[in-house]
Amino acid sequence: METKSRSFTGAIRMVVAVPMLAVLPGCISVNAPDKPIVIELNINIKQEVLYKIQQDVENTIEQNSGIF
Amino acid sequence: MIRFKSNGVLKVAAAVAALGLVAAPAAAQRDPAYQAARDAGQVGEKMDGYLGIVGAATPALTKMVNDLNIQRKAVYTKGASGAGVTVEDFAFGSGCKNIRDTAVGEKYQAPGGAWATRTSAPPQRDSRCP
Numbered sequence: 050m051e052t053k054s055r056s057f058t059g060a061i062r063m064v065v066a067v068p069m070l071a072v073l074p075g076c077i078s079v080n081a082p083d084k085p086i087v088i089e090l091n092i093n094i095k096q097e098v099l100y101k102i103q104q105d106v107e108n109t110i111e112q113n114s115g116i117f
Numbered sequence: 118m119i120r121f122k123s124n125g126v127l128k129v130a131a132a133v134a135a136l137g138l139v140a141a142p143a144a145a146q147r148d149p150a151y152q153a154a155r156d157a158g159q160v161g162e163k164m165d166g167y168l169g170i171v172g173a174a175t176p177a178l179t180k181m182v183n184d185l186n187i188q189r190k191a192v193y194t195k196g197a198s199g200a201g202v203t204v205e206d207f208a209f210g211s212g213c214k215n216i217r218d219t220a221v222g223e224k225y226q227a228p229g230g231a232w233a234t235r236t237s238a239p240p241q242r243d244s245r246c247p
Binding site: 092095096098099100101102103105106107109110113114115116117 | 246
C-alpha cells in the first residue's frame with residue numbers, strides 16, 4: 050500500500066517537472082532593480098505648500114524686518 | 118470726544134517719535150553691523166531661509182549670524198504653527214522671498230548651492246519658489 054502511494058507521488062512529480070523543463074527556455078526573466086523605486090511626489094507637494102504660505106511668509110517677514 | 122482721543126493718541130505717537138523710540142516692529146531697521154556685513158558680501162541669504170557666512174568666518178560675524186538665525190527660527194516656528202506647515206517649509210518659503218528681495222551686490226545661495234552675487238537681473242532661485 051505504502052509502496053504504491055510513494056510511486057504514485059513520484060509519478061506526479063515527474064508529470065509536473067517535465068512541462069516545467071520544457072517551458073524554461075522560453076521564460077522571460079524579470080529581475081527586481083537593485084535600486085529602490087522612488088517616485089518624487091514630494092516636489093509637487095512642496096511647491097503647493099510654498100504657494101499656499103506665500104502671503105503668510107510675506108507678512109511674517111515684513112513684521113520682523115530687522116532680522117531679515 | 119473722539120476727536121480729543123485721536124489727538125491724544127497723536128500726541129503720544131509724536132512724543133514717542135521725538136524720543137527716538139520707534140515702537141512699531143514693522144518699522145524695525147537692520148542693525149548697522151548687519152547691514153554693513155550684507156553690503157560687504159560677508160553674509161548671504163541661503164535657500165533654507167537662514168543667513169550664511171560667505172568667505173572667512175570671524176568670531177564677531179559668526180555670533181551675529183547665529184544670533185539672527187536663532188531669531189529667524191523663532192519667527193519661522195511661529196509662522197509655521199499659524200500656517201499649519203513644517204518649520205522647514207516655512208523657512209524655505211521665506212528663503213525664496215529673502216533671495217528675491219536681495220539688493221544688487223548682496224550675496225545669495227543659488228540652487229546649485231554656491232554663493233552668487235545679486236545683479237539687477239532676477240536671482241537664480243529654486244524652481245519650486247512661488
